Ligand SMILES: [Zn+2]
């Protein structure tokens with residue numbers, strides 16, 4: 001089974017939140033949250049095309065500088081999305097540095113920033129390096145409700161949760177999973193190679209009659225490639241939920257976002273015995289995280305953002321979350 005992206009938490013569960021989604025093909029990555037990014041190499045940061053930021057508490061945004069520093073000398077845009085007020089936050093961080101060494105002859109690097117209000121992107125701005133990161137308003141593209149990025153192979157959804165302030169949660173959903181049946185490929189005498197990726201993209205996009213260039217065989221229409229070569233199934237889905245109160249409204253939004261996800265990455269900050277602390281700081285307990293995972297019928301649960309108060313019992317939060325997740329009792 002080939003996956004579109006390989007997700008991994010940037011840090012350990014007691015350290016800053018952040019999820020790195022590494023694309024299997026295309027030398028590309030997406031980040032959910034910009035906490036401490038030190039464990040990521042420059043090469044990994046250079047691949048980041050989009051970073052989606054839940055909110056700008058320092059543990060979720062302090063890594064912006066690390067990302068900027070690496071991407072500064074690459075052409076092409078870096079896309080960022082965050083909650084209301086995010087464009088100002090990015091602007092302030094950019095204005096905090098001295099930029100006398102860049103001008104209109106510099107690499108054409110641009111930062112595109114969007115703000116997600118309630119259920120859609122409501123504001124956009126661009127900060128071009130060639131204009132010394134002077135803020136410019138940008139047009140908002142027309143996307144369906146909750147969708148913040150839409151490409152042929154996948155889209156990204158967002159919901160706005162209450163954490164005292166808005167905190168965004170995100171999910172990547174692959175349009176369709178298209179796999180190659182290796183045995184059939186060999187039997188047909190077709191070679192492996194990049195043409196298979198193009199064919200998969202075309203199938204995901206629903207395009208049936210495009211030409212493919214198959215090495216050793218030549219130009220052939222996708223329509224003439226035997227259907228049995230490909231296995232088409234439901235796409236991969238990964239949800240990321242952090243810094244949220246356990247309110248009814250938040251619960252509904254989380255269950256919508258994480259519905260049937262293959263993998264859910266969700267905060268488990270406090271133990272249930274400290275649920276009052278969780279309620280006061282508008283965070284989830286491990287029990288609540290596990291319960292949400294079970295109700296959303298996710299396949300795989302991953303917990304993070306543990307409070308340092310449990311450092312002397314490091315597996316307790318994980319155990320509590322999985323206890324709630326795996327219970328047999330009716331929902
Ligand atoms: Zn946090």
Ligand SMILES: [Zn+2]
Pocket residue numbers: 055057163243
């Ligand atoms: Zn927070």
